[in-house]
Amino acid sequence: MTATLAEPAVLAAAKETLYPGQNTASEQYTVTETQFTQRTWGGWEIPAEIRERLSPFNTIHLAGGEPDLLGIGMPATEVLNENAATNPVTVIEAKGHNSDPSEANVARGINQAHGHLAEVNLGFVAAPIESVNDRERALARELNVGIIGVESPQKATIVEPARVTGAGDFSTTVDAIRFQASTHRLTEGSFPVNHPKNYLGYVLSLAASGDTEKLYSKYVINAVRQGRHGAILLNLVDDTPRGEDLTYLGEEVARFAREQHGSLEKALEQFNSWTGRSTRFTELAPRWAQIARGVAIRYRPTQLVVDALEKLHQGGIKTASIAQVAKTAADINPPLTVEVFFSRNRREEVLTPGGEIDESMLDDPAVYKSGVHFQYKAQLYHVGLITSGGTDDKLGVLSDEWKLEQPVYSR
Template sequence: MASATPLSEPMVLAHTKDHLFSDLAASNTYAVVDTQFAVEEWLSGRPIPSPVRERLAPFNHVELGSGFPDLVGVCSPGPELLAVERFGERPPLIAVEAKGDTDAETADVERGIIQAYDRLHQANAAYVTAPAETVSQTDRALARELNVGVLGVDSDGTVTPLEVPRVVGNRTSGDANAIRFQATAHGVAGKSFGLNHPKNYLGYPLALCHPDDTATVFSKHVIDAVEGARRGAAFLGLIEERPSGVVLTSLGEEVIRFALRRYESITAALASFEAWNGSRRRFCECAPEWGSLTRRVVWEYPATKLLVTELQTMHDDGFTTPSLVDLVEWLHITYPTFTVELFLRGTEDVRRRVLDVNGDLRSTALKEGDVFHSPTVFQLKAILYHAGILTDRGAEPHRLEPANDVWKLREPLDRTS
């Protein structure tokens, strides 16, 4: 029986996303909706209101199994959503297929269950979500048999778990890894690098180990932007933020050892940072040893390895001085999900301007600087410049000319020599 108030697929999905990913600011949490929903009208000319699209954003075209789920993300669901008490250190990767009412028929829940089951090849849990009144007992029985969760959505936005799935292990695809990357402290969504000199991040572990107040010591010797430095140090894996407080990681401890081998104390090491304030010189040139340490640290950042590998491949293929547009178009062929998440801002407007409904790039939009994610094209690029990896420093999006923004390895390998 159809609901008295028909629920379209975009609206079903918006309510479901709000319920499953209620706190996107939480650690290890991130979600994207398929690009087919980044349109102004749905099916038979039904408009998707702008507020609904904003709830659905960001958009990306993520391949799991043999298709593209409507919603995919990482989170720690409440106990009412999963038939498990614990799911290990890593929150599960969740795929959702949405079904809604159309002018001609009610939601095809059975088809959604089959689609969700296919996603379990690479997701840890899968759901079908649909208007509550369209879910039959036969649908629920099939879902139980296939270990697919069923979420019933009411017209007022209430989401009720009708069948609860078990978490399963699986092999992980590149697209799934890209979403997991965004959900970790190493991702670039929402909060990330805010400072463009690596000394500001290397100095934070030293200040943390100093016997005096961390913020006071850091402000005195390094920079006043303590919060930005702490956040960047976490993104680079130098520190870990726990409920009990901030602690050093093994990589952060190595920064301390590095400093103590060269200075008589933590205080002396921090004092050396004062000479670099305001310097425009490349860090690896004005402080070679610290520059080498920077290179070691940023190499642990997952995006660095991908960028260096692909820039070398581009060099081998004759793209010796690629622009930002060249790089993004190149990366998108092999790593589409990762490329979108790393380079493009996550707003509804940007993703809709740059990606079509199939997740393909609109190349003309890439020539507009404001579509790019500042922490990547400005801060991360500047860090790679100071580490001696890239030839050019970064630029803020409002000053960026993507077609002329050079992404070139400072020391490319010549395969023919």
């Protein structure tokens, strides 16, 4: 069966119309609902090229149902009332047809998109352009929903612009995707640094007198980009159009450095003396490790991992594998778990079309982001949250132990 404008092809064209620069625009991020991971669509075999364009995938559960795509960031197309939101949340509902594109149910897609507007800022329906009529355009305008007319799997245009609306409380799913949108360009599949002093040192270098990059390279580590990304990721530094500023949390780190060492310059000299030391940070610099721990626990993936380990501990599993941690984390917050643990190019295998975790895939070490079991786990070890550091050996990932240093609840 030949099909050029079934829903997967329609959605791929619509996604690239709204977010053409997603691979280079740091403020944009999208996920496609897991139903699109299936190999066929109504008897039509979905081309691998279409699935690649639709990735990454995640489960998308909103109160109004499961939209086909969730996007973060201002679309590249015309948007009405765009000043009402600087970083809007967008949904797309795709409608197509396997044999006759003019038969796509556009009105249903409009109503579905409208049903999500209590939780998002922008709603679109995407459909073959020949299926859109004046009646449906009027309905879309009335309901503040945009229409994307798809001419081919590679080409689409805005038929009716969407209007920004004020979303209410964001769901767990939206919060997880918004979090990933703010961090995915910083992590790029791995945590940027593997020792707390490297992101704390960036704060000191930024606050001290002199050139930040030169100070960081001299006193901390010759990897400025990674240190900067770690500091931004952990909410110590705010990257603004005017330049970099310390957040309130970053300022507290700088104040602590002055209190401990008398000046930022002397603090940097102390950091320099720690370079190359493999000693656990809790032993090397206990008070600084406590500061780093306070920073780390504010990071949402840390909260998720700690919650999962606490839950496992209460269930009698004191020493867990990464597969057990990931499975338990998915029970707590499925969409955030997917974003934190699993490689983008393996999500099709980890997630079922129904949005569940395929537990059999958790025993494949290649599905995990290297940053989770290497750099990020090393951070949690150095600040005293877990008992062992990370590994970059894929063969040892599944046997590597995850255990809380001090669980709150005992059995």
